[in-house]
Amino acid sequence: MPGDAPLTAVQLLWVNMIMDTLGALALATEPPNDNLMEKAPVGRTGKFITNVMWRNILGQSLYQFTVIWYLQSQGRYVFGLEGSEADTVLNTIIFNTFVFCQVFNEVSSREMEEINVLKGMSENSIFVGVLTGTVVFQFILVQFLGDFANTTLLTQLQWLICILFGFLGMPIAAMIKLISVEPHEEHDGYGKL
Numbered sequence: 001m002p003g004d005a006p007l008t009a010v011q012l013l014w015v016n017m018i019m020d021t022l023g024a025l026a027l028a029t030e031p032p033n034d035n036l037m038e039k040a041p042v043g044r045t046g047k048f049i050t051n052v053m054w055r056n057i058l059g060q061s062l063y064q065f066t067v068i069w070y071l072q073s074q075g076r077y078v079f080g081l082e083g084s085e086a087d088t089v090l091n092t093i094i095f096n097t098f099v100f101c102q103v104f105n106e107v108s109s110r111e112m113e114e115i116n117v118l119k120g121m122s123e124n125s126i127f128v129g130v131l132t133g134t135v136v137f138q139f140i141l142v143q144f145l146g147d148f149a150n151t152t153l154l155t156q157l158q159w160l161i162c163i164l165f166g167f168l169g170m171p172i173a174a175m176i177k178l179i180s181v182e183p184h185e186e187h188d189g190y191g192k193l
Helices: 009-028 034-038 051-078 086-108 125-143 156-167 169-177
Strands: none
Touching: 009 086, 009 125, 051 086, 051 169, 086 125, 086 156, 086 169, 156 169
């Protein structure tokens, strides 16, 4: 029904697991780089979320909100959905697109300021494994666990569009990184700059 939430409880749990647990696991396994050693230590009063992080979070949130809003409001027309299954198909497309937005955002989040986020990715087998597992389980969830996840089969074109919307988050993230932000003052823990 129009106006209902497009994601069910099971879908929200899966998205939460992707964003929190699997995302944290994937990104926490990234090896430290030399740039970290050049930064001053942050004391107890330092900001946990930096201005660079805020820029990336707000930019990606705006992109994802726009995509989901567009699908919610125009998806029936764009995909030519009619009949009793139209809502289920549209909600599955929205769910699938949102998951792929998270997958590609994980890749973009490997580096907060660098454009080339793919550099060294193949060397982190845990990161690649988490992403691969997420995509495989998403496919299984949509294509085979419809009764459990309240999804329905999608066509190849619908899958391609979902993946494309997710992938477009990467060039958007790269453009967002070109926006200059003021760095916050970092303290070394002893009150000095």
